[in-house]
Amino acid sequence: MDGRAFEEKETGEAARLGKPIAQVAALPYRRTADGDAxxxxxxQTGRFILPKGWPMKGRPDREAAGQEAGEEAGVVGTLHEQSVGSFHYWKRLKDTFVPVTVEVYPLHVQQELDEWEEQKNRRRAWLKPDQAALLVDEPKLAALLESIAPELARF
Incomplete structure (x- = not known):
């Protein structure tokens, strides 16, 4: 069984047992020369998203979010200790949909890698928070992106 099939099996079983399904995401940000965030x-597949993935045993959630940022978006930097919020979405599995709650950890980007693990499958885009909010599909994530803009400028 490959990793994706195992992930779907485990996630589907947890959902059927009524267990909450959780993921972690990085919110990569930078400041422009004029101080804007x-x-x-x-x-990927036409959708704009934050780099996200599953919590990792033995690692804090924020570190798992940072690893996803490196693998999915090719960025590294300093992670914040605390989440800035969460959002929900429906994950499509092979034969069902499951609700997932995603905890979001800011990542102040210090380096963009020229090559990264998922480079062939993903494109990255730097956007102002209000532009990013318009492009994501999840309403609660859009609200989070809009509300976090003043805070990011102070970080």
Whole structure:
């Protein structure tokens, strides 16, 4: 069984047992020369998203979010200790949909890698928070992106 099939099996079983399904996401950001904040979204299969994935045993959630940022968007930097919020979405599995709650950890980007693990499948885009909010599909994530802009400028 490959990793994706195992992930779907485990996630589907947890959902059927009524267990909450959780993921972690990085919110990569940087400041422009004039002090404004920009957020990095990655694009896969036509959707703009934050780099996200599953919590990892033995690692804090924020570190798992940072690893996803490196693998999915090719960025590294300093992670914030605390989440800035969460959002919900419906994950499509092979034969069902399951609700997932995603905890979001800011990542102040210090380096963009020229090559990264998922480079062939994803594109990255730096956007102002209000632009990013318009491009994501999840309403609560859009609201989070809009509300975080003043805070990112102070980080």
């Amino acid at each position: 920009e957020i990095l979204l990655s694009r």
